[in-house]
Amino acid sequence: MTRAKTKPLLIFDFDGVLVDSEAIYIKVEIEFLGQLGVVVDRDWYVLNFMALAQDEWRRRYGELVLRETGQPLSDAQFEEMKSQSRQLVLDGLKPVEGAPEMLEKLELERCVASSTRLFFLHRKLNQVGFARFFGNGIYSGDMVEHGKPAPDLFLHAAKAMGREGETCIVVEDSANGVRGGKAAGFFVIGFTGGSHCGERHDDMLVDAGADMILASHRDLTDWLNNEYPAG
Structure with missing residues (x-):
């Protein structure tokens, strides 16, 4: 008799995995850099900046501007860019x-772990009608000292869901998120179904440590049904 697998907790990133917002963020952030005279390669930017904890992202973004222009990024400039990106999203x-x-079909326990500020994460979940799928299982980088690519957010989510030390599967679309999930000791699926994912996105996620790559939510559903059948 084959022993049934332990049903995992699924920990979903939000932007780029459940909602197709990363392409908007990336476009606004790179165009804003261009207005300041900073030209960056899109793939390099995605690899190094996407899904960073908010404070760390702000710090690195400012350092990039200062290094390339010799001028610091003011709080007013940063807030202007963030306001624009939030509205467009x-x-x-x-x-x-x-x-x-x-x-709708998912029978496994699940939660969200996102670098997005908690107030905006809830707003986006409500706007697309996804809050009902997660209940209280909504976790933001605001809740931990060190966000992605540190493991803290994933470990916090697992503990809060009562699944500390148990089987968890992280679904991530960013290299920084993949690194955080692996650092937490979890199985990480690199997801490439968002419109922001280019031809080399899967390679980037594999290089970051993803255990496997799935290109769509249909593929994810099929894999989960095969690995963890109902009953």
Whole structure:
């Protein structure tokens, strides 16, 4: 008799995995750099900046501007850019293809662990109607001292869900998120179903340590059904 596998806790990143917002963030942030005279390669920017903890992202973004222009990034400039990106995200926010269907069918316990500020994370979840899938299982980088790529947020989410030390699967679309999930000791699926994922995105996630790559929510559903069948 084959022993049934322990049902895992699924820990989802939000932006770029459940909602297709990363392309908007990346476009605004790179264009803003361009306005300041800073030209960056998109793939390099995605690898190094995407999904960083908010404070760390602000610090590195400012350092990049100072290094390339010799001028510090003012708080007013930063807030102007963030305000613009938030509004554009809210105006264009939509689920990643297949995400609603995947969540409707998902029988495994799940939560969200995102670098997004908690107030804005809740707003986005409510806007796309996903809050009902997660209940109280919504965790932000605001809740820990060190956000992604540190493991703290994933460990906090697992502990809060009562699954500390148990089987957890992280679904991430960023190298920084993958690194955080692996540092937490979890199995990490690199997800490439968002519109921001280019031809080399899967390679970037593999290089960061992803245990496997899935290109769509249908693929994720099929894999989960095969690995953890109902019953």
